[in-house]
Amino acid sequence: MPDRIASIWTRWGGDPRKLGTLIRADDHVRFTYDAQAGDLPGLSLAHPVGALIRSGQTLEWRSDILQPLPPMLQALVPPRHEANLQRRILKKILADRGKPASGPEAEWEMLLLSGRGGIGHLDIFADDTEARNHYAGRRAPAATPTIDDPMWRLVKDAIDGGGPGQAERGIEELAALVGPRPTALGMMPKMLMRIRPPGRNEAVDAVVKFETGDYAGVLALEALCHDIHKEAGFDTPRIWLTEAGTLRLLIVERMDRTSQGTPLPFETVFSILHAASAGKIDLPTTDAQTGLPSFETVANMLVASRLSAFRDPRGDAERIYRRIVMALLTGNGDLHLENLAFLGTRPDARLSPVYDPAPMRAFPQHDMVSAIRFGDMRTDTSALVGDFGDRVLALAGAFNLRRDSARKAIRESLDATETYLSRVDALDIPDGRKRQLEGAVGGIRHRLERIAGHS
Template identity: 35%
Template sequence: MVLSTDKHAVIWTRTKDGPLKMADMIVTPKQTRFSYTKEFIEYDAEYGAKYLAGGVSLLAPPQQYKTEQVTYLAKDSIPLYPRLMSMLPARNETNIQRRLYTRILEKSDLPPKPGLDTDWEILLLSAHNGIGHLDIFRDDRIAENYYNNPEQRNLLTSRSAYWKQIQAEIQNTVYDIDDDELLDAFGPTPSVGGMIPKILVAIPDVKNWQGEFASPGTKEVDDVGYVDVILKIEPIGYEGVLTLEALCLELHQELDFEVPQFWLSEIDGMRVLAIKRFDRSGEGYPIPMESFYSVFAIGDKYFQSNADTDLEEMAYRIARLGKVANMDVRAIQHELYKRLIVALFTGNGDLHLENLSFLGGAEHVKLAPVYDPAPMRAWSRHNTRFAIPLIFDDEVGGLRENIIKLGEAYQYTNKQAVSLIDEIAEKTKDYIKRVEALNGVPEQNKKLLIEIVKKERELLK
């Protein structure tokens, strides 16, 4: 093995008692290896359960591994430990965050090669104070410097270079920022995965939000309380997506799901949706959050992609996780099955393994509240019934019968499944009218979505 290809990093987290180093990590083209620090193991043993703290993954529990090394074997499709993969901005040309980080790296003295090297540098540049509780740094000195100098993190406003640059990228215009400024603006800024452009900010906790925002973690401005949110910005090509997402968040709320508070508004002529973060405690400390994708990919060496499971198997994978993590398996399965039915009734074909997460460390895990329930089937290129396949058995019957059968894996009797489907059908019966009534969603997308939902409703009768 060529030693120079080894990459080193350290993983830290922020606890109630201050920043704490969790682990040392080495990545080679063949493996990711990390081991927990003694201080972290002790802290986790004492306070883990109380503060919802957790290790690097639900499947790498600190109390089980102690200082023993955790090893992950790289695959072509998942070269880094999956928990780290899901901290990276998506690998596609149109991802604004990836574009900006790549631009910063291209201008550096030693630009990294495309592929793993670039991903690694993007991780070191952006993976701190993001979603969940892991902060990644090149070494401890950089970590300490980051925590000791909070004022260095850029002050975000709608006048800052950071925002102007995001706006220019979205509107496809040129914003004349020089390279140093770009690094200043984006270097300290965490990134968030997913397709829709988004940034992490704090906004005033008021009913009629007018689009003001500040750096994440801001608690108050001019005596007004602020909350941490994910701010999604509507990109060209997806007009109406945030309006539709807001409708579906509202609908989930009415159906008694746990849904974060959200605000639909406009900033500088761009449609935005702010969603209150549930991976921060009231005092602002990070709560571990790990996607189904990460947990499944770490737990299964044959797992290659989102489609490497199916809806029935997903229920069993959750049951297996219940053997190593403290969670109410049945409650989680029940909740998930209901979400799947609502997805069918609303045209949300996008409930993939990054749109479902666990919240909390292994001592106390629950399903994260509903997020990203956008009815993506309104766009023909996203028009699939389920992102995670449903193995359809014609002998069982049609869609309704297959969904009822699926309920068995989620610990529902056929009778219970029937009444759930009928209840959700009843409670979503004005959905089509509500879609029709929306402003700001192109007619063609409304038409397609309504057609699809009508068809599905027929099949579910």
């Protein structure tokens, strides 16, 4: 197969500028920064762009079936599950255009089809002419659906379609109606769109998450956990939990746009660690065999490495430690490295506000203490070791926190989650989810109370 070329641009700072050239060969992808791009934020926070340009370096990533694209570009195509809503829509559009809709070629085609306007500051084009045309506004304006838009019924059909062929018809009609759109990571069905939240006059740029029958209650639980994190002092985006017909939606305002609508770099911790470790960290959740990545690896990135990317690495280390404790206490075993991200540019990037705090342990198939391992123990189970509390306390050391600060963080998290289970109980969600969370949270709470000297 001949090499394929794409052009990467960014609208960061206001005016569209070219960042560099991406080349895809059979077994690798390589990228060269444009000579004029020295002042722009790079593909990763781990890239010192000016120095890479001066040394004439080309970056290269091995590509295989599991990892066709490097993480910061893979984040611009839909997650690689056949059931993924965004992937099904793009596959339909590709198939209609006679392009490959599965296999490694499809990843590349999807990147060219929808890789702009996505999360963060990177826009991907087939060539510079396409980029200039796009920015000159020759594209159709994005629709701003209201809550009674017919689109929602199609989404409902596509994700939950009961009758024969109903789901496929939903996808076909949606593909025709919405066209190729930018996409976002994650397992839950969602779309990126501009939307006017209920009771408001202005539209916001949002990640809109949809609830499927299999995950009944998940969005109400996620919204509650947003509230609890906010009350505990974390920065959180504005959210609206609402319904459109029978479809339940969680509208989450995008944090990767300025108030003028220009993009801010937004990079997951997985992508940063992948770039900083030259590909050694190659999964966003812990691999049972290698035990990598762990929360200690994340701590190291902030505390011990010399990445020179972060404005307040010590403050962010403490914030991540507190996020971990809150996740443990709310039954969120899903705080993996695509659910933590940094916003902004070198050397001033900062931990992003909270997103996806959904307490996934409410669902038996996700009932594990933590998708990321720590404290030299297995956490991909619901069982707790006897000295679990001590290991949570010891983890604080990796994040550069003294024991008294760690105890304080744990005590404050215990306070912030004191009424959590009764608030879960008050939600209109299936009883099974409530019982499941009680089981997940009780033992952890008890052990953390013991080590925090909580009264």
